[in-house]
Amino acid sequence: MKPLIIAGNWKSNKTASESEIWLQNFRIERTNVTVILCVPFTLLSVMKKGSFSLGAQDISPFEEGAYTGEISGKMIKEFADWVIIGHSERRKYFGETDDLLAKKAERAKSAGLKIIYCVPDDTTRIPAGVDVVAYEPVWAIGSGKSETPENANSVIVSIKAKSQVSMAIYGGSVTAENVAAFTVQPAIDGVLPGGASLDPEKFAALIRNAK
Numbered sequence: 001m002k003p004l005i006i007a008g009n010w011k012s013n014k015t016a017s018e019s020e021i022w023l024q025n026f027r028i029e030r031t032n033v034t035v036i037l038c039v040p041f042t043l044l045s046v047m048k049k050g051s052f053s054l055g056a057q058d059i060s061p062f063e064e065g066a067y068t069g070e071i072s073g074k075m076i077k078e079f080a081d082w083v084i085i086g087h088s089e090r091r092k093y094f095g096e097t098d099d100l101l102a103k104k105a106e107r108a109k110s111a112g113l114k115i116i117y118c119v120p121d122d123t124t125r126i127p128a129g130v131d132v133v134a135y136e137p138v139w140a141i142g143s144g145k146s147e148t149p150e151n152a153n154s155v156i157v158s159i160k161a162k163s164q165v166s167m168a169i170y171g172g173s174v175t176a177e178n179v180a181a182f183t184v185q186p187a188i189d190g191v192l193p194g195g196a197s198l199d200p201e202k203f204a205a206l207i208r209n210a211k
């Protein structure tokens with residue numbers, strides 16, 4: 001079986017006490033799957049106790065310093081090994097551009113973080129140093145309508161051909177029910193579920209069902 005990456009994205013959900021309950025109810029036994037959970041900054045210290053890798057969902061484009069409200073790569077690295085950069089919600093609601101995202105990617109690399117870089121298609125610029133690309137068509141995110149596995153595979157083939165990145169995953173309405181159809185595709189190295197990572201039993205079932 002090929003090694004898979006399953007990266008849950010909690011987005012702006014859960015308090016510390018809700019995350020403790022999630023942890024108590026989350027069990028996994030897979031070995032060929034790298035499970036990463038990307039949580040809000042406020043939950044990184046709580047979720048460090050879990051039996052999975054941890055990620056942040058954003059990073060400051062600056063080093064530490066006089067940048068009120070920002071969380072630097074060095075701060076994230078104390079708790080997590082991964083960071084999501086360029087999620088479509090950051091692009092849409094916070095006006096993040098390819099230039100800004102390239103600065104964030106530089107900061108992540110210099111802090112020693114591994115990067116999951118989200119793109120909505122195969123024409124979006126991908127900065128150097130990205131570890132995993134996540135292909136996430138905007139219309140499929142949170143809509144309950146996923147991309148077809150065959151289309152996702154062919155977009156990912158194209159992304160890999162155009163970039164230096166060898167690992168690429170699919171995101172957009174992935175569930176325990178449809179995950180295997182994506183992971184059996186030859187070019188797809190895993191998935192990035194949002195909504196389906198919020199419930200510990202559903203997330204564990206999704207991991208179990210990935211082939």
Ligand code: PGA
Pocket residue numbers: 009136140141142143144171172173174192193194195196
């Ligand atoms: P979804 O979100 O699984 O809830 O569609 C995926 C994402 O936005 O990363």
